[in-house]
Every structure is written in C-alpha cells, then in structure tokens.
Amino acid sequence: MIIPFYCPEGHVLKLNQNGASRLIRFEEAVGDGLIRCRYLDGDEEVVLVANGRGGPRGLLTVEWMIAAFHAGILVDPQYQAETKRRREDVLHLDRPACEAMDSRVGWRYDWADAALRDGIVKTEGAAGLWIGRNDHGGDKPGARSLLRWMADLKKYGYRIGALVSTAGREKGHSPLPDVEDRLVHKWAMRYWRPSALNGRLANKEEAAAMVYSDWRELKDLGVPFLSTQEPSAETVRERINSLECYSTYASRYGRPAADKMFSPSGEPVAVDHPFERIFMDGVEWEHSVHYLEKLKIPVAKMKSTIAMDAFSQYVFPHPTFAGAFRPQFGIAALRSVMMPPDLTPEEIVEDPEAAMIYALPSDVMYDRDRTMIPPRAVPGAIKTFSTAELAEAYHHDAKSKLENYHSFVKASLAEIPGRILGPRHKHDIGYNPIKNTQVTRAQYVALVEQCRRQWNTTPKASLGERSPMDVMKAFMRSGAARLTDPKEVRRTFASTPKKPCIMTDNGLVFDNVHYRFNREGVGKALSSNYHRTSFAKRIKGGAKIEVLPRVWDDDIDMIEVFDEVNKEFFPMWSTDPGYTGGLNRWEHHIYMKELRVSCPGGTKSRSRVQNKARYISERQRILSGLSFRDREKPIEILEAEERRLSGKRAQNPGCAQVPELGIPTVIDGGKREDTPMPPPQKKEEEQSERPEGADDVRSDPSKQIAEDLGDAEAIASPSWDFSAGIDDNDEEEDD
Numbered sequence: 001m002i003i004p005f006y007c008p009e010g011h012v013l014k015l016n017q018n019g020a021s022r023l024i025r026f027e028e029a030v031g032d033g034l035i036r037c038r039y040l041d042g043d044e045e046v047v048l049v050a051n052g053r054g055g056p057r058g059l060l061t062v063e064w065m066i067a068a069f070h071a072g073i074l075v076d077p078q079y080q081a082e083t084k085r086r087r088e089d090v091l092h093l094d095r096p097a098c099e100a101m102d103s104r105v106g107w108r109y110d111w112a113d114a115a116l117r118d119g120i121v122k123t124e125g126a127a128g129l130w131i132g133r134n135d136h137g138g139d140k141p142g143a144r145s146l147l148r149w150m151a152d153l154k155k156y157g158y159r160i161g162a163l164v165s166t167a168g169r170e171k172g173h174s175p176l177p178d179v180e181d182r183l184v185h186k187w188a189m190r191y192w193r194p195s196a197l198n199g200r201l202a203n204k205e206e207a208a209a210m211v212y213s214d215w216r217e218l219k220d221l222g223v224p225f226l227s228t229q230e231p232s233a234e235t236v237r238e239r240i241n242s243l244e245c246y247s248t249y250a251s252r253y254g255r256p257a258a259d260k261m262f263s264p265s266g267e268p269v270a271v272d273h274p275f276e277r278i279f280m281d282g283v284e285w286e287h288s289v290h291y292l293e294k295l296k297i298p299v300a301k302m303k304s305t306i307a308m309d310a311f312s313q314y315v316f317p318h319p320t321f322a323g324a325f326r327p328q329f330g331i332a333a334l335r336s337v338m339m340p341p342d343l344t345p346e347e348i349v350e351d352p353e354a355a356m357i358y359a360l361p362s363d364v365m366y367d368r369d370r371t372m373i374p375p376r377a378v379p380g381a382i383k384t385f386s387t388a389e390l391a392e393a394y395h396h397d398a399k400s401k402l403e404n405y406h407s408f409v410k411a412s413l414a415e416i417p418g419r420i421l422g423p424r425h426k427h428d429i430g431y432n433p434i435k436n437t438q439v440t441r442a443q444y445v446a447l448v449e450q451c452r453r454q455w456n457t458t459p460k461a462s463l464g465e466r467s468p469m470d471v472m473k474a475f476m477r478s479g480a481a482r483l484t485d486p487k488e489v490r491r492t493f494a495s496t497p498k499k500p501c502i503m504t505d506n507g508l509v510f511d512n513v514h515y516r517f518n519r520e521g522v523g524k525a526l527s528s529n530y531h532r533t534s535f536a537k538r539i540k541g542g543a544k545i546e547v548l549p550r551v552w553d554d555d556i557d558m559i560e561v562f563d564e565v566n567k568e569f570f571p572m573w574s575t576d577p578g579y580t581g582g583l584n585r586w587e588h589h590i591y592m593k594e595l596r597v598s599c600p601g602g603t604k605s606r607s608r609v610q611n612k613a614r615y616i617s618e619r620q621r622i623l624s625g626l627s628f629r630d631r632e633k634p635i636e637i638l639e640a641e642e643r644r645l646s647g648k649r650a651q652n653p654g655c656a657q658v659p660e661l662g663i664p665t666v667i668d669g670g671k672r673e674d675t676p677m678p679p680p681q682k683k684e685e686e687q688s689e690r691p692e693g694a695d696d697v698r699s700d701p702s703k704q705i706a707e708d709l710g711d712a713e714a715i716a717s718p719s720w721d722f723s724a725g726i727d728d729n730d731e732e733e734d735d
Contacts (some may be wrong), residue, residue: 013074035061051064087161187207290437313401319332328553356476405455496551506542521597524566
C-alpha cells in the first residue's frame, strides 16, 4: 500500500489526546488507506481512533493522519528539531581530523592556546594589545574572536574540536520542509530499491517526475508546511547521489556489481604461523601438450589443483593433470597438506626433513567451485581443520599469494613452444600453438614440479630472506604442528549415501559394486545388529541388516561400514579388484553406462574388465581424429587409467610415528579398524590380515605396464592394448 507521505517502518510519533501524550510506532500500511500503529508503552496495543463524530473506533486512516498532523494532535518529535550534539561529535577528534573538517581550526587553536598560556587579561583592549605584539601564523584575529575561542577551549577541556566551526546547516540535514524532505527521500530510495508494485525507475529524471506528481497530490489535499514550489529535479538528483552505497547499489544492480564497486580486495586476515591458513585454487596452464613422445598428438592444456600455506607461502605437492577439474584432485591437494608427502626413498635420504612437512591446518580458503571440495565432504573436513572458508567472489586477489605463484610458473614456462595465448596478448598472426606443441604430458608435469621446488627453495624478502621451505622446517622443528594418524585424515573425506544399504552374509552392493571380503567384520556386525531388523524384513537362511557405508569417490575399491551396536567401522573390499582397484567413481559411471549399451544384462566381472579395456582402446584409437577441444574427455579417461596402473610413488610409513615433533591431535569420530590397504582378495585364498606397511599386489598388477607408464624416462608405446590377454571364451562364475 502506497501512502502519500514518507513514514518508515518503526518511526516514532507523538499522539496528543485527552490531555495526555503517548508515543506510538508506525508498523505498516495494511491497504485501503488503513495504517496500523502500536503504543510504545504498556502492552503495545494497536492504536484505534474514532473516524468521525461518534463513529466506531478503528485503525488509523491516511485522511485522519493528515488532519491530525494539521491540528497538532499527531506530532513528529523530530520535526523541525534542533541539531543534537554537533559539538560533542567533534570533540574527540585529533588535529588532522579537525582540519579536514575545518581548514582554519588549526589557526584558531594556535592563537587561542598561546593566549591562554600567556594568561592575558580577558578584556577586549588587553586582547588587542597582545595580538599586536605577537605573531602565531596567518592573519591576526579580532580581539572578540580570540576571547570567544579562549572561552570555548576552556569550556571543553582545551580540545581542538571545540573550535571546529558548526555554523550553517548540518551535513545531511535537508533545508526542505519535513513533508517534502520525506517525499524526496521516498522516491530517491525507490530509485535504488525497486518495488514489486512500481518496478524499476529508468533514470533520475523519472524519480523527479514522481516527486512532482505526489507533491501536487499533497498540495491538492491541503497538507500544510509545503513550499510554494515543488522540489527541483536537481534536489532529487543530489539526494539520489547522496544515498549511493553498497546496499543501495546492490539493490539496483545486483550484489556482484556491488562487490566489485565497494568490497575491499586482498587478503582480509593476517596470519602468525604456518598451517594457520591454507589457500586452495585450481589453475589451467597455458601450453598445449602431446599425448606421448611416440604419439605426438596435441591433446589438451594441463591443469593443477594447488594448496599453499598463507604464512610461509610454501606450495604443497599437488596433482597436475589433463582434463576437467574434479573433486578427487581437490581432495588430493588437501591430503598433501595433512598427510606425509609421497616421496621416493632417494628423495627421503636426500632431505629427511622434507618428508615431515605436513600438519592439520586451522582454516582452509578454497575457490567457489564444487570441484575443489565437494559440498558433501565439507562437514567431515571441518572435523580435521577448524573452518572451511569460501574465497571472496569476483575478487581474484582474495588469494593473492597463490595467484603470484600461478604467475611465477607461467612466466617460468613462457618460452616453451605451444603456449596458447588469449586475445589480449600480442603474438604473430601466423602463430599456431597447436602445431608448435613440443612437450608431452609427463614432461610438462615434471616442469611444473621443478617450478614448485624452485619457488619453495628461493629466499623471499617478505620472509626475511628465508625460503618457504626454511620457514616450514623451522616450524616443524618447534613441535607446534598438530599431527594425527594420516589414515584418519583419509577417512575424513569419505561420504555417506542418503539411503541405507542392505547387508547380508553375502556382503552388500553399492553403486553396482559388490563388497564382501571381511568375514570377521561382517559376521560381527550381522550378529550384533540382527535383532534390530523387523520380522517383516528378515530373510530365511541368512541374516540381513541395514547399514550406512562410508564411501570414497576417488577409489571405489573399498568402503567402510559403521556397526551401530559396537560403535566401530570395519572395511569391506570389492569382489572384483581387477576392475575396481584404484578406480574413481567418475570412471566407474562411464564404464557402467558403456556396459549397459554394449552388454545388456552382463553381470560377470570379466565382462566389466573386457568392456573397460575395449572402451579405453577405442578412446586411444579415435584420439587423432578428434579436434583439440574434443580430446579432453578421452585423454582424461586414458590418463586416469595410467595413474591407476602406475603406482610408482613409494609411501613413507615412518612419517607419522614421530610424536615428539608435533602436537598429537585426535579427529572426532568413532573407533575404526585401521587397515591401510586392502588384501589381494583372490577368491580361492583365505583372507588374512596384511602386516603394516606391506605392499598391495593389486596396486601394481603389471610391473611392465607400470614401468612403461611411469616417469619420463620410460615413455609408453602408443600401441599398447588394454584388452590383450583376455579371451572372450573364458568363463567365470557370476557374482
């Protein structure tokens, strides 16, 4: 409901009735010219008045309020009020602040202060003689002015703010009559904050036209205290300009535009020690790369998901890959912060302290992208680090230190042929980065890693001529790092399905994968939880319970199941390790979709392996016939299979067993059986517990393939066939 005067919600008015005055608060305009107000005293009952002589009492109306205001029955306590505490508002200011408000206040203060220190007689004649004999800068003041300044200084405790001029209209106080001032303010706010009823005002001139229209209506109604002329268009324009701030700008143009206009940029939080704040971001590098040395097909630009310590600027080991950003790479970057780094035995011997640079961070700021940390993993992640914070949107320098590292790597690799430049960069007209590509994926990963190590070992002026590596090593020696079992960190990033799964003595099925191996854990859970299953849901000849598994998207080979009665987790492994070993969920969904198309009803594990091998070989075969942009998804599939088969990095099992170098930290969670890697899982063998630190034979099913697909020294031949050695006539029992 639009009312012909400006009265904001919550505004206080004074109602003079029956010889008494009561304060009332404007609440809302309810429609049909009715207005709801409440008394501020008592029970805050609704204000009811008689509309007409002897008429029934009801809500206030617009006509009654105008008439009551004209008769003095309804009064605005702030109407024509004198300025309040203008002097007190400036008494606490120092000299520079006062001089910014009044350029001559310093001149007044110097003369008045000198006169008070000399103790002159406070008469006009004595003051005039003293002024003639002294010079304290600027023009000589009048005797009466000097005496007035002396009195003001003494009155307000000799503070310079006492001499700031308060003459004239106070800033922000309109010279317009109160009714006209509210009318102008109403349409100025309507310009910035469009209403659903009136919509958006096209420009400031339209707002001035609406002010004139409402002013004419008020004039026709006989509202008192109006000027002889309507407020000018310039008055409306200046009022609109004076109201421009973050909230009004966001209301008219949207919050992103307001963020760009008003929000501060840069890093908002200061840090005092390493691991207090971690920056995370994804970056796409600038070069096209070949698939292999022997198959020189430009396939994609490489990407990285990177984590950096905000205090030391140390960049943790990070994945560099071809293809799209996916959650497993963000989780891998986070694990490199909180778990021992994957180093070769030779690297550990060369620099043992480098293997100890990991700890639990206090805060992680990551980019506003679901592929950094998936939303379902955030609740578990904050059990490990205290807070997860989204970077400020539309401000690339919210993580400026990490952006500097991106620029450092790009500048270091700028001279490599095959650099893909944007339209803003100058380059030769005939330059073709795709044809000029020279480096392979493996070589580019090695180059990025070299840049990371160079960054970490280069002294920086901001660190007192120390390198990020030196700062991190000193912190780890101090014993202030929070450490925990790395295997607990891995469990932190698991997710739980929305619906429970059915587990029987034959295991359980989740996402079309059969998990069964762990006889001890399954038997204990079935025995302890069977009584909780209702008789209607039980089956004959076996036990059946509902469980909530904990699953990982970066490796679907193992899950953990929570035993509600025993309050512990136990692992379960896939019955098809040849297919699921090291497989991520994104790959699994692609292969299952292809299996449903090519082999309807196929349930044998060999069908999955055969289908996956055919699919991968087909992606490699058609790679050269695709355009550069269309090669990203096939190369992502091929690269994921290479990572799964390689297993070239050695773990460092001794890193977490140094309690004297850190603060032991327990992550919130239930007691769980701790098996770092699944056993071989051959059906004809008895399952036995694998000793701590033992190698998992499935992580390297073919040493020859692992050697071929490993480091840059051994580049794989492009003719390898994933389906080699598989006979379609072989039979296998169904799962």
